[in-house]
Amino acid sequence: MHLSIVDWVIMVTTSLSEAVLFAILVMRCRWRSFPVFTTCMGVETVMNLLFLIPILNGSRRLYWWIYFSTVLLEFLMQLGLVWEIARIVMRPTGTWVHDARRRFILWGTAGILFAAVVPFLVPITAATPFGRMELRGNLFTSLVFCELIAVVTRTSKSLGLGWRNHVMALSDGWTIWVVVATLTDGLQTYSGLASYYNDLEFVRMAVFLVVVLYWMVQFWLDEPARQPVSPELSAYIQTLHEQIKSDLDTLSA
Amino acid sequence: MAIPFSYLMFGALLGGLVITVIADWSSSRKRLRQDWRTLVAGLRPVDFAGVSAVATDYLTPRGSQTELNPDEIWEFLGGYEGLKRMRENAEIMLALAAYAQRWNYAEAVIVTERMRHDAALLRSSVRRVQMGLIPSRLFRRFRFALPLHAQEACSSYYLMRQRLLSLYETSHAGRFPTLANAL
Numbered sequence: 001m002h003l004s005i006v007d008w009v010i011m012v013t014t015s016l017s018e019a020v021l022f023a024i025l026v027m028r029c030r031w032r033s034f035p036v037f038t039t040c041m042g043v044e045t046v047m048n049l050l051f052l053i054p055i056l057n058g059s060r061r062l063y064w065w066i067y068f069s070t071v072l073l074e075f076l077m078q079l080g081l082v083w084e085i086a087r088i089v090m091r092p093t094g095t096w097v098h099d100a101r102r103r104f105i106l107w108g109t110a111g112i113l114f115a116a117v118v119p120f121l122v123p124i125t126a127a128t129p130f131g132r133m134e135l136r137g138n139l140f141t142s143l144v145f146c147e148l149i150a151v152v153t154r155t156s157k158s159l160g161l162g163w164r165n166h167v168m169a170l171s172d173g174w175t176i177w178v179v180v181a182t183l184t185d186g187l188q189t190y191s192g193l194a195s196y197y198n199d200l201e202f203v204r205m206a207v208f209l210v211v212v213l214y215w216m217v218q219f220w221l222d223e224p225a226r227q228p229v230s231p232e233l234s235a236y237i238q239t240l241h242e243q244i245k246s247d248l249d250t251l252s253a
Numbered sequence: 254m255a256i257p258f259s260y261l262m263f264g265a266l267l268g269g270l271v272i273t274v275i276a277d278w279s280s281s282r283k284r285l286r287q288d289w290r291t292l293v294a295g296l297r298p299v300d301f302a303g304v305s306a307v308a309t310d311y312l313t314p315r316g317s318q319t320e321l322n323p324d325e326i327w328e329f330l331g332g333y334e335g336l337k338r339m340r341e342n343a344e345i346m347l348a349l350a351a352y353a354q355r356w357n358y359a360e361a362v363i364v365t366e367r368m369r370h371d372a373a374l375l376r377s378s379v380r381r382v383q384m385g386l387i388p389s390r391l392f393r394r395f396r397f398a399l400p401l402h403a404q405e406a407c408s409s410y411y412l413m414r415q416r417l418l419s420l421y422e423t424s425h426a427g428r429f430p431t432l433a434n435a436l
Contacts, residue, residue, distance in 0.1 A: 092362075093362055093366075097366070097369060098366065098369055098370055098373065099369065099373045118263075118266065121259070121263075122259060122260070122263045123259055123260070143270070146270055146271070146274055147270070149274065149278075150270075150273055150274045150277050150278075153274075153277045153278050153281045154277050154281075156281065157277070157280065157281040157284055157344070158344055158372075158376070159347065159369055159372070160344065160346075160347025160348045160350065160351045160365065160368075160369070160372075161351070162285065162351055163281075163285060168282075168285075172278075172282075175274065175278050178274070179271055179274055179275060182267065182270065182271055183267070183271060186263070186264070186267040189263070190260060190263075236363065
């Protein structure tokens with residue numbers, strides 16, 4: 001496998017940045033609030049090391065084998081990451097805000113179904129079925145995350161939910177990356193695996209690198225202290241939610 | 254011609270999605286950065302006397318419960334424009350209730366939760382009114398219940414306003430007059 005100097009620089013810098021971000025999340029105890037994000041960065045660090053083996057050996061076959069065997073894991077972890085953002089934002093007092101979880105699940109499911117259909121409606125420019133599958137998979141993933149982050153943002157705004165520094169940084173970086181990934185995947189769907197496929201990949205990776213650097217700074221810094229929710233208040237809110245749910249069920253009936 | 258058309262559709266779809274994500278994100282961050290005065294300034298005028306008349310008729314039933322006819326209800330709440338304003342104000346009112354958590358955490362958390370419940374009812378009622386306004390047989394059942402949903406929306410807005418004003422009256426008397434004036 002031949003990699004250019006630029007490819008090497010991007011790959012090594014991204015791998016190192018992800019490893020450093022993982023170390024920050026562990027050392028600064030951010031993993032307590034962001035277990036999925038920390039796991040994501042840990043797994044990404046291990047995967048980067050795994051990918052080095054076929055690259056150094058020049059084995060294209062092994063590279064693709066590792067790529068396709070980890071793609072589902074990566075997708076599930078990213079899905080978990082969006083769920084983590086939603087869980088933190090929509091449970092400000094430890095209990096899901098009324099209506100928030102239902103809206104997130106409902107719109108999220110609709111978004112996933114929509115994202116599953118769109119890649120099959122668009123003519124994909126790729127010579128092999130394997131190439132078409134890869135492009136469709138990438139497009140599906142980007143559409144899913146684009147829609148899910150939109151659902152979280154819109155729901156939180158309409159319900160007047162606040163964002164604390166770390167979760168806001170995570171969401172901001174994620175949104176920027178997802179938007180860029182959706183655009184590059186869209187263009188790749190159009191261009192297929194043509195010559196500028198690699199240029200678009202380069203743009204996507206460069207943006208991800210900037211986002212990881214931003215996360216490193218943000219997660220190193222502490223958040224302003226928040227007033228703790230007392231057990232009594234938490235219990236009261238829980239009861240309030242149950243009462244609201246029961247009232248609404250009665251009204252709907 | 255099938256392929257270019259599909260790409261055009263796809264491009265429009267993708268562009269629309271990306272623009273929506275960026276617009277939502279930017280508007281959400283803008284709302285978070287807004288200070289108290291900017292939030293209050295964002296409230297749009299609603300004829301509270303009319304809203305109050307419709308809501309009181311619904312929330313506190315008296316001898317004659319058919320005092321207000323559907324046309325009067327619609328007129329008092331300012332028509333569809335009035336409902337839209339209420340829905341937009343509800344978002345700002347929620348942000349204002351959440352803002353009060355800075356100086357009266359426990360009470361503001363509870364009031365905000367109650368207001369979210371009211372806001373959910375308001376949104377759902379406005380949605381039903383919107384469906385009732387669609388001139389199609391499919392949405393006929395919403396059209397029949399349109400005055401009821403309009404009245405529900407009005408009552409939810411009325412409750413949200415009262416809860417917010419009471420919260421500020423007890424926890425930040427300094428800001429209460431400005432807020433009461435804006436609402």
